[in-house]
Amino acid sequence: MKKRSDIWYLVSAGLLFGVFLLNIFLGKATLVFDMEPIISVGDVGEFLLLLAAVICFMIVVLHRENEESIVKTKSANVAEEDI
Numbered sequence: 001m002k003k004r005s006d007i008w009y010l011v012s013a014g015l016l017f018g019v020f021l022l023n024i025f026l027g028k029a030t031l032v033f034d035m036e037p038i039i040s041v042g043d044v045g046e047f048l049l050l051l052a053a054v055i056c057f058m059i060v061v062l063h064r065e066n067e068e069s070i071v072k073t074k075s076a077n078v079a080e081e082d083i
Helices: 004-032 043-082
Strands: none
Touching: 004 043
């Protein structure tokens, strides 16, 4: 069962990672085409974007893993009661 907060964390992780990749590609394009950078987040900004994306993703993974373990525990308890 998916919770609404899990979906928002997953969307947030995707958006943050997308902004991180966009910054990388724009930085590479400015080097290849010898242009002025349109937007530059900087090294610390890139780190913080990637860190926030990973944290949001790990929150979703841990929530879903917890839900699956609860379901498995309930089914194991039901199986023990049937014996």
